[in-house]
Structures are given as C-alpha cells and as structure tokens.
Amino acid sequence: MKLEKLVGERFKEKPADCTVESHALMVRGGYMKYVANGIFSSFMPLKRITRKLEAIMRGEMDAIDGQEVSFPVVMPASIWQESGRYETIGKELVRFNDRNGSPVVLGMTHEEAAVQLVREYGQSYNKYPFMIYQIQTKFRDEARPKSGLIRVREFTMKDAYSFHTSQADLEQYYDKCHKAYERIFAKAGIPEVVSVASDSGMMGGKISHEFMLLTDIGEDSIVICPECGYRANMEAAPNIIEYVRTEPSQDLAKVHTPDMHTIEEVCNYLKVDQKQSCKAVVYQRNSDDKFVVLFIRGDLEVNETKMTNYLGFDIHPATITDESPLVAGFIGPVGISSDCIVLYDNSLKGVNNLVCGANELDHHLTGLDMDRDVPTAQFHDFAKVQEGGICPVCGKHCITISRGIEVGNIFQLGTKYTKAMGMTYTDADGNEQNPIMGCYGIGVGRLAAAICEVHHDDYGPIWPISIAPWQVHLCAMRADNEEVRAYADSLYAELQKRGIEVIYDDRNVSAGFMFSDADLLGVPYRVIVSPRNIKQGVVEVSTRDKSLKTTISMETAADEVAKMVLDALQASQNV
RNA sequence: CGAGGUGUAGCGCAGUUGAUAGCGCGCGUGGUUCGGGACCACGAGGUCGUGGGUUUGAGUCCCACCACUUCGACCA
Numbered sequence: 001m002k003l004e005k006l007v008g009e010r011f012k013e014k015p016a017d018c019t020v021e022s023h024a025l026m027v028r029g030g031y032m033k034y035v036a037n038g039i040f041s042s043f044m045p046l047k048r049i050t051r052k053l054e055a056i057m058r059g060e061m062d063a064i065d066g067q068e069v070s071f072p073v074v075m076p077a078s079i080w081q082e083s084g085r086y087e088t089i090g091k092e093l094v095r096f097n098d099r100n101g102s103p104v105v106l107g108m109t110h111e112e113a114a115v116q117l118v119r120e121y122g123q124s125y126n127k128y129p130f131m132i133y134q135i136q137t138k139f140r141d142e143a144r145p146k147s148g149l150i151r152v153r154e155f156t157m158k159d160a161y162s163f164h165t166s167q168a169d170l171e172q173y174y175d176k177c178h179k180a181y182e183r184i185f186a187k188a189g190i191p192e193v194v195s196v197a198s199d200s201g202m203m204g205g206k207i208s209h210e211f212m213l214l215t216d217i218g219e220d221s222i223v224i225c226p227e228c229g230y231r232a233n234m235e236a237a238p239n240i241i242e243y244v245r246t247e248p249s250q251d252l253a254k255v256h257t258p259d260m261h262t263i264e265e266v267c268n269y270l271k272v273d274q275k276q277s278c279k280a281v282v283y284q285r286n287s288d289d290k291f292v293v294l295f296i297r298g299d300l301e302v303n304e305t306k307m308t309n310y311l312g313f314d315i316h317p318a319t320i321t322d323e324s325p326l327v328a329g330f331i332g333p334v335g336i337s338s339d340c341i342v343l344y345d346n347s348l349k350g351v352n353n354l355v356c357g358a359n360e361l362d363h364h365l366t367g368l369d370m371d372r373d374v375p376t377a378q379f380h381d382f383a384k385v386q387e388g389g390i391c392p393v394c395g396k397h398c399i400t401i402s403r404g405i406e407v408g409n410i411f412q413l414g415t416k417y418t419k420a421m422g423m424t425y426t427d428a429d430g431n432e433q434n435p436i437m438g439c440y441g442i443g444v445g446r447l448a449a450a451i452c453e454v455h456h457d458d459y460g461p462i463w464p465i466s467i468a469p470w471q472v473h474l475c476a477m478r479a480d481n482e483e484v485r486a487y488a489d490s491l492y493a494e495l496q497k498r499g500i501e502v503i504y505d506d507r508n509v510s511a512g513f514m515f516s517d518a519d520l521l522g523v524p525y526r527v528i529v530s531p532r533n534i535k536q537g538v539v540e541v542s543t544r545d546k547s548l549k550t551t552i553s554m555e556t557a558a559d560e561v562a563k564m565v566l567d568a569l570q571a572s573q574n575v
Numbered sequence: 576c577g578a579g580g581u582g583u584a585g586c587g588c589a590g591u592u593g594a595u596a597g598c599g600c601g602c603g604u605g606g607u608u609c610g611g612g613a614c615c616a617c618g619a620g621g622u623c624g625u626g627g628g629u630u631u632g633a634g635u636c637c638c639a640c641c642a643c644u645u646c647g648a649c650c651a
Binding site for chain 2: 009011316512
C-alpha cells in the first residue's frame with residue numbers, strides 16, 4: 001500500500017472534543033471519523049487492526065470448538081418478549097416498527113437470537129455441549145457515549161454462547177473460555193489484562209468475570225488485594241466491616257445543628273469522627289418514586305448496584321421536596337416515616353454512640369445505639385470498598401483501587417434464557433431439561449482503542465506487531481532522487497514478495513512530515529531509504545517503540561527485515 | 576434526565592461599543608527547499624446551528640428551538 005493513496009487524512013491539531021489519547025490519536029491518524037454521537041466510520045488502518053483482532057478471536061474461539069454463525073441486526077420484538085427483556089431493558093434497546101407495523105429491535109446482545117437459532121437443534125442431550133459465536137455489529141443507544149471508541153453506541157462485538165447439560169460442564173467450559181480470553185489478550189499485545197469477579201447486571205446468572213485493562217482513563221473501579229491476588233469489580237466486591245463499639249453507651253440526646261445538612265458539617269460542628277455518624281442516603285423507586293432510605297456509616301459511600309440487586313428494582317437519587325415525608329439533611333433511623341423502605345448497611349451493625357439526623361429541621365441526635373434504639377434493623381452490605389479496606393479473602397487491610405477498561409466479559413447464564421424461551425432437551429433418562437448457557441463477549445473496537453490507550457507516546461500509537469495495520473513502514477526520503485526511488489521501489493516489492501505487509505511512503509515531502517505520519521500510523525518497523533544511507537550502502541531500521549535502531553546493508557535488507565518481522569510476529573503468538 | 580459549556584471555511588480558533596467576515600493549519604497552481612510537521616507568490620473555499628424578534632443596520636442584543644460537548648445519572 002502506498003501511503004499517498006491511503007484514504008483518510010492525518011493532521012497535527014488535537015480535536016477539541018477528545019478527552020482521551022486513543023480518541024485523539026485515532027482521529028488525528030486517519031483511523032476513523034465521527035459520524036454522530038457514539039457512531040464512527042473506520043478508515044483502512046483501523047479496519048486492518050480490527051480485522052487482525054477478529055482473526056485472533058476466531059482462532060481462539062475455533063480452538064475451543066466454537067462454530068461461527070451470524071445473527072440478525074434487526075430482530076422481531078417477539079423473541080425479546082419471550083425472554084422478558086423487551087420490557088425490562090431500558091432505552092438502550094432501540095425499538096421501532098417495520099413497514100407492517102410489527103415491533104422490531106436492534107440487536108444489542110444476542111442471547112435471544114442464539115436460543116432461537118438452536119432450540120430445535122438441541123432437542124437431545126447427545127448434541128451437547130456446543131458453542132456458537134459471531135463477530136458482528138451491535139447497537140446500544142447509550143445515554144452518554146464517550147472517550148472515542150471506548151464507549152460508543154454502534155460497535156463490533158465478538159459474542160459467543162455455549163450450551164450445556166450440567167453446571168459442571170458449563171463450569172469446565174467457562175474455564176476453558178477464560179483461558180482462551182487470556183490468550184486473545186496476550187496475542188493482541190496486552191497480556192497485562194486481568195480478570196475480575198463482576199456483577200452480572202441485566203445479563204442474569206450468578207458467576208461472571210470481566211477482563212480489565214488497568215488504566216486511569218478506565219470507567220470501572222477495580223478492587224485489588226496485592227497480598228492474596230483477590231480482584232473484583234467495585235460493583236461486586238463485598239465490603240468488610242470491623243465491628244466497632246465504644247463503652248459506655250450514652251443516652252440519646254437531641255442537639256441543635258442549624259443549617260447543617262451534610263455529614264461533614266455536622267461532624268465538624270460536633271467534633272466527632274465521621275465513623276461515629278450514621279448518614280442517610282435517599283433514593284426513589286423508578287416505578288413509583290417511593291422513597292428508599294439507606295443508613296450507612298458516615299465515612300462510607302453507597303454502592304448502588306448492591307442496593308439494586310438487594311431490592312430487586314431500579315432506583316434513582318431522590319428529589320426531596322417539602323411534601324416529602326423526609327426532612328432533607330436531618331434524616332435519622334429513630335422515628336423515620338413509615339412511608340419509606342429503610343435499609344441498613346453492615347457498617348452500622350451493633351454500633352453505638354453515633355450522631356444521626358433527628359427527623360426534625362436543624363436537629364441531630366447523639367448517642368444512637370443501633371442495638372438499643374433500632375432493634376428491628378436488618379443489616380446488609382451496601383457500601384463501596386475503600387482504599388486500604390479489608391480484603392474479603394485474606395482479611396488484610398491492604399485493598400487498592402484501580403481504574404480499568406472492560407475489554408471483555410464472560411457469564412455463566414444458567415437457564416435464564418432457555419427456560420424463558422422454552423428451549424428443552426431430553427436427557428438420557430427421558431426427562432425434559434433446560435440447557436444451561438454461558439456467554440462470552442469482547443468489544444473489538446474498544447479493544448483496539450484500549451490497546452492504543454496503553455501503547456502510545458506523544459506522537460502516536462505504538463501498535464503491537466500482531467495487530468498493527470502494517471508490519472513495515474517504508475520511507476523513501478527524497479523520492480525525487482533516482483537512486484532512492486529505484487532502491488525503495490525494489491525493496492517495497494521484495495518485502496511484499498516475502499509476505500510482509502508494507503506501507504510505502506514515497507511522497508516527495510519533508511522528513512518531519514513523513515516521520516510524523518509514520519508515528520501516527522504506529523507501524524512497528526520503520527525502514528528508511530535516503531541519499532545519505534545509499535551513499536553508505538545501508539538502510540536504516542528502527543522500531544516504533546524505539547527499542548531498536550540500526551542500519552543494515554542494502555543488499556540483504558529485504559531478507560533481514562523480513563526475518564525480523566516474521567520472528568517478532570512469531571514471538572507475539574507464542575503465549 | 577440534571578448542571579455547565581460550545582455552535583463562525585474541511586480542522587483549530589479570533590471577531591471590541593451593533594456598521595465591508597478574519598487568522599493559523601489544511602486544500603489548488605507555480606517556484607525554491609529537503610533527516611522531525613520548510614518557505615515564497617497567487618488562488619479557491621462562509622445560508623456565521625435553525626427560526627423568530629429589536630434595529631436604518633445583527634456573527635454581535637432578546638426569545639424559542641436544535642445539535643454537539645463536559646461532568647453527573649444510567650449502562651452486558
């Protein structure tokens with residue numbers, strides 16, 4: 001490929017709306033173009049990267065007996081009604097009517113389609129287990145797309161669905177898939193991806209893992225124990241509490257706390273540690289705005305996912321008005337309105353001598369003793385784990401919290417979809433059973449962006465050779481020089497003859513211009529032919545990551561470069 | 576959905592008290608250059624987001640709407 005003919009432009013200035021480097025570099029490097037909110041078109045360099053990522057995924061999916069299939073982008077609402085998700089999923093699922101007025105949806109995930117495809121096939125136990133997968137477009141009408149390809153509305157996903165006749169078989173396959181995923185990320189050049197225990201959310205099922213690439217721009221918080229290796233998504237990490245009780249237990253007393261609405265203000269005023277306070281965090285049920293009040297120790301933050309999971313319905317932060325049965329800023333467990341759902345976090349269990357709201361304007365209570373004053377309280381875990389918190393596995397105070405990009409996930413779905421959609425098989429004893437499912441996803445574009453995010457410098461991406469759009473970036477400096485052109489042309493042909501993917505820059509432009517473009521394309525090997533080098537009978541070879549910079553003889557350049565590339569490629573696949 | 580911000584050439588932006596719409600990059604032509612985004616000359620390119628209003632006159636002031644964007648909410 002000649003760079004001169006490559007469609008798409010590279011430019012110097014950082015686009016105004018880019019908040020992350022991968023976004024800026026991929027726009028500046030001519031990889032993609034904005035179309036609409038959360039929707040991009042790709043140019044050839046990105047297409048070549050994603051094609052290679054997809055090839056890696058195909059290889060690994062095929063290796064664990066996956067069969068590639070294709071599900072539709074537009075599906076009849078009926079199969080989503082069968083699973084129940086037509087009603088339960090929010091506006092991310094795009095629903096519209098076809099010309100006949102029949103409701104249809106845009107595929108945002110394909111469990112329904114997978115069950116629909118194989119429910120006739122899988123009627124006997126002896127067809128199991130099997131796995132089907134596809135690599136295809138998904139559309140999710142996200143509320144807030146951001147960070148370039150990291151969070152978009154339309155994207156390509158590798159999604160796989162496995163079917164089993166026993167939980168043990170699912171677990172065994174799940175583990176195989178887990179290992180396949182590790183190989184995929186290692187081959188794609190980011191072996192540092194870690195799997196973390198996660199919350200299953202709308203997918204259903206119990207066990208699930210997310211594959212996280214740790215970087216500060218990540219949207220997820222990950223709880224890590226450096227001592228024992230425990231890792232979990234913040235959403236799913238249990239918060240362990242140390243039991244704290246002080247003696248003697250004081251009597252309840254009302255204190256005047258004028259205009260003090262936050263727990264910080266109250267604690268500063270009363271000169272007590274926030275750990276000796278009980279704060280109220282108020283939500284409302286989405287369906288009818290009924291108030292849900294959570295009492296939690298003052299220094300902790302609420303994990304809303306845990307609340308939603310416990311409650312079994314969705315909530316949103318409350319709007320408290322004068323008509324509400326709550327006194328904003330002064331809510332406490334003693335004498336709280338019975339017109340709300342009241343929850344207590346584990347952090348308050350058995351604790352005494354707390355400061356809390358008095359359910360009366362400008363007043364708080366001191367001396368709250370949970371056992372004595374709120375004897376009916378039931379305690380559950382609703383808090384976020386904090387930096388330095390207690391590891392739920394090894395019990396040490398060493399939890400660290402990192403940010404990560406979720407590049408893939410795997411779920412043990414169980415029978416949620418097969419049961420809802422009436423997929424059954426006859427087992428060896430002649431009984432009807434629902435197959436047990438697992439599903440396994442990787443976002444292709446997000447993966448490309450995530451790799452860029454952790455593999456770039458100030459000048460552009462540094463693509464791992466396994467997924468780089470090309471393997472060699474050949475620069476003919478002073479292409480108006482006959483010798484340069486003749487030699488570079490022949491080297492271009494010779495490298496291609498040896499199976500090397502070459503992007504060839506023979507434009508008659510200045511060196512800086514040429515190098516800047518090469519940096520933006522991030523091709524791992526750069527080969528420079530120039531009058532200066534020709535005089536010395538050499539070509540220059542360097543790697544994009546600057547780990548290698550050398551010269552080799554013009555006579556053997558094609559063979560040597562080809563060997564370097566093929567060796568590096570081979571090494572990247574030995575994982 | 577809540578709170579901010581921004582809409583002016585392909586991109587990044589300036590545009591003062593209301594009076595001929597500008598700069599840089601990019602693009603085209605010609606020339607000079609040539610190892611880290613060179614330079615000169617000439618040139619093309621604009622319904623100033625949309626609609627309404629005020630005014631002799633609106634990119635600029637007022638109102639409404641739309642789009643985008645940042646932060647939250649939400650999210651396999």
